[in-house]
Amino acid sequence: LPQWRRSAQRDSKTGLANAMYWDRLASVELSRARERRTSTAVLLLDMDHFKRVNDDLGHLAGDSVLAAVALLLRTNIRRGDVVGRFGGEEFVILLPATEPAEAEAIAQRVRRSVAALRVPLTTAEGQPHELVGLTASIGVATSQRFGYELPSLLAAADSALLAAKGSGRNLVTMA
Ligand code: C2E
Numbered sequence: 311l312p313q314w315r316r317s318a319q320r321d322s323k324t325g326l327a328n329a330m331y332w333d334r335l336a337s338v339e340l341s342r343a344r345e346r347r348t349s350t351a352v353l354l355l356d357m358d359h360f361k362r363v364n365d366d367l368g369h370l371a372g373d374s375v376l377a378a379v380a381l382l383l384r385t386n387i388r389r390g391d392v393v394g395r396f397g398g399e400e401f402v403i404l405l406p407a408t409e410p411a412e413a414e415a416i417a418q419r420v421r422r423s424v425a426a427l428r429v430p431l432t433t434a435e436g437q438p439h440e441l442v443g444l445t446a447s448i449g450v451a452t453s454q455r456f457g458y459e460l461p462s463l464l465a466a467a468d469s470a471l472l473a474a475k476g477s478g479r480n481l482v483t484m485a
């Protein structure tokens with residue numbers, strides 16, 4: 311693809327689909343799933359206390375964290391799944407042909423991988439060090455309960471995400 315088209319589709323910090331492009335890819339998958347009546351799930355992931363990383367360690371450290379999480383998602387999720395970044399510290403994943411129990415297991419796998427993540431950083435003095443102890447909260451919504459319309463799925467996943475945050479973070483909540 312020409313560079314101008316790539317940059318219109320990809321988020322430059324992480325290389326993931328940006329919100330608008332993700333929306334288009336996810337809509338295609340959802341209409342296919344609706345026709346075939348296959349179960350589909352949306353995962354909304356938000357990094358916990360991300361503002362602290364930016365405030366305490368600076369924006370470059372924040373960017374390294376976002377890139378590391380994006381790489382983790384790309385290597386822990388199947389190629390056919392649709393991963394995107396919604397801006398800020400929020401990521402979104404559409405899982406085609408996935409049952410609710412599988413979606414929950416995948417969300418837990420991702421949550422555990424984030425908690426085990428070590429992000430290489432450099433101190434102001436130029437010393438290498440690792441950032442550990444990052445966590446994420448994840449809300450999951452399934453077509454079985456919320457249908458095949460993207461806005462309803464995203465709204466449900468967002469409520470579940472808020473519930474995960476409210477219950478102490480580093481949690482997966484099913485809508
Ligand atoms: P599992 O890890 O317990 O996953 C159970 C089912 O959840 C999978 O059944 C699949 O339907 C769904 N699933 C799990 N992870 C993903 C994912 O990242 N994306 C999507 N779209 N669906 C996912 P399936 O395909 O019959 O696989 C059965 C078992 O085979 C898996 O159990 C796992 O132990 C193994 N497996 C399959 N593919 C891979 C893989 O690429 N890597 C690894 N490490 N194991 C795999």
Ligand code: C2E
Nearest residue numbers: 382383384385386387388389390391412415416419420423
């Ligand atoms: P992929 O399907 O794109 O999956 C990418 C990564 O997502 C996997 O890396 C794994 O970390 C995670 N993943 C995907 N599906 C599952 C699953 O069902 N369970 C679990 N626990 N993790 C899953 P990984 O394991 O290094 O595999 C790399 C590639 O090798 C996969 O890319 C896939 O193309 C192939 N592969 C590995 N195991 C299997 C398998 O059991 N069945 C099939 N059909 N392909 C597999």
